[in-house]
Amino acid sequence: MTKLAIVEYAARRKALLQQLPEGCVVVVESAQVHIRNGDVEHDYRQDSSFYYLSGMTEPDTTLVLTNGPDGQCHSLFCRTKDKLQEIWHGRRLGVDAAPQALLLDRAYASESLAEKLLEMLDGASQVVYSFRNTHTANLVQQSLSKLAGLTRQGKTCPTQLLNLDSLVDAMRLLKSPAEVNQMAAACDISVAAHIHAMQVCTVGMNEYQLAAQVHHQFSMQGSQRVAYGSIVAGGENACILHYTNNDQPLKDGDLVLIDAGCELDHYAADITRTFPVNGRFSDPQKTIYELVLRAHQAALAAIVPGALVTDMQDAAVKVITQGLIEIGLLSGELDQNIKDQTYRKFYMHNIGHWLGMDVHDVGLYKLHGQSRALVAGMVTTVEPGIYIDPDDTDIPSQWRGIGVRIEDNILITSSGYRNLTADLPVTVADIETLMAG
Numbered sequence: 445m446t447k448l449a450i451v452e453y454a455a456r457r458k459a460l461l462q463q464l465p466e467g468c469v470v471v472v473e474s475a476q477v478h479i480r481n482g483d484v485e486h487d488y489r490q491d492s493s494f495y496y497l498s499g500m501t502e503p504d505t506t507l508v509l510t511n512g513p514d515g516q517c518h519s520l521f522c523r524t525k526d527k528l529q530e531i532w533h534g535r536r537l538g539v540d541a542a543p544q545a546l547l548l549d550r551a552y553a554s555e556s557l558a559e560k561l562l563e564m565l566d567g568a569s570q571v572v573y574s575f576r577n578t579h580t581a582n583l584v585q586q587s588l589s590k591l592a593g594l595t596r597q598g599k600t601c602p603t604q605l606l607n608l609d610s611l612v613d614a615m616r617l618l619k620s621p622a623e624v625n626q627m628a629a630a631c632d633i634s635v636a637a638h639i640h641a642m643q644v645c646t647v648g649m650n651e652y653q654l655a656a657q658v659h660h661q662f663s664m665q666g667s668q669r670v671a672y673g674s675i676v677a678g679g680e681n682a683c684i685l686h687y688t689n690n691d692q693p694l695k696d697g698d699l700v701l702i703d704a705g706c707e708l709d710h711y712a713a714d715i716t717r718t719f720p721v722n723g724r725f726s727d728p729q730k731t732i733y734e735l736v737l738r739a740h741q742a743a744l745a746a747i748v749p750g751a752l753v754t755d756m757q758d759a760a761v762k763v764i765t766q767g768l769i770e771i772g773l774l775s776g777e778l779d780q781n782i783k784d785q786t787y788r789k790f791y792m793h794n795i796g797h798w799l800g801m802d803v804h805d806v807g808l809y810k811l812h813g814q815s816r817a818l819v820a821g822m823v824t825t826v827e828p829g830i831y832i833d834p835d836d837t838d839i840p841s842q843w844r845g846i847g848v849r850i851e852d853n854i855l856i857t858s859s860g861y862r863n864l865t866a867d868l869p870v871t872v873a874d875i876e877t878l879m880a881g
């Protein structure tokens with residue numbers, strides 16, 4: 445598996461500290477281990493911002509960055525080498541190897557964090573930590589309370605708390621060339637898995653079996669895990685936006701919607717395609733599918749230099765609303781329908797979301813209350829859809845239960861965009877040809 449160079453993580457820490465005043469202490473913790481049942485743990489997945497700044501995959505680890513008068517100091521508190529623990533639970537990097545492996549100044553045992561943190565906070569101006577992370581908030585608060593009680597010993601407590609998230613989120617939103625390559629590789633693997641799913645899908649197969657085909661391809665091509673719970677939704681299950689049961693048989697004459705993407709060294713792909721279980725679209729399915737595809741194309745066409753985030757949604761809404769009027773699922777004038785948001789009955793989500801280390805990645809969508817401009821280095825999904833209520837008897841039966849979403853992963857560039865998932869068939873003709881082959 446290709447990985448980012450460790451120097452990139454060190455450069456991020458340096459860039460972060462350069463944005464902060466002298467005398468700050470930055471505290472970033474690894475993700476917690478969560479129990480699945482009994483004494484079995486959930487698969488461990490590192491916290492994205494912690495990994496972004498450290499490149500360290502182990503739990504029970506804390507990064508402490510300081511910006512004192514003598515310059516920056518990057519310290520890590522991690523698990524110590526322990527033969528017995530490693531025989532039972534797996535290898536550890538250890539305190540001795542960590543500085544060189546991760547380009548840190550110092551490493552200490554996790555057990556010494558509480559005591560050392562107190563020393564590091566003494567005389568500091570501000571503490572910087574993730575306000576999203578209640579575990580870290582408790583750690584910082586306990587340290588500050590203790591320090592505040594030691595004034596007669598000559599200790600001084602920082603006076604300011606700063607949210608780390610706003611700084612790191614802004615950094616994570618703009619992908620470096622190495623990150624773009626990593627995401628493009630995750631997209632390539634995911635595209636190949638979706639193509640494979642179209643090729644092996646047969647009537648009577650269960651949704652989880654088709655999911656397994658996708659996951660097998662992820663693994664065989666070098667991805668260790670999914671970026672999020674895969675959705676494999678046959679027929680009207682596609683109208684459940686976050687359907688994850690994946691336990692129903694795929695029926696002749698139905699569509700199947702697959703929303704699945706792999707993760708590669710903590711970077712996500714997030715792709716959706718909708719295709720006929722038996723390889724041929726019916727006329728009503730084709731009508732809805734091609735309407736969603738036109739909305740998808742209109743959203744992409746809106747990505748021009750200087751475009752706002754909301755321009756993509758506005759373009760998709762216009763096409764979808766117009767199309768729904770033409771086939772009789774909405775009535776009246778286009779402008780009035782858009783104003784009244786009547787399309788929300790069929791298209792109830794937004795055009796997309798930032799994509800990166802998290803599938804719904806960090807980063808603001810608005811600045812000062814206004815939609816922000818798209819900037820080179822951002823990666824967004826573009827994923828319009830139409831979902832027709834299977835139980836709404838006011839809708840002609842031929843449309844009921846059809847659910848279609850088309851989702852690609854889009855890198856914003858200085859001249860427009862680059863579709864990282866463009867190699868996955870998307871037209872009716874291309875999908876039917878692939879499935880017939």
Ligand SMILES: [Mn+2]
Nearest residue numbers: 714825827851
């Ligand atoms: Mn998505």
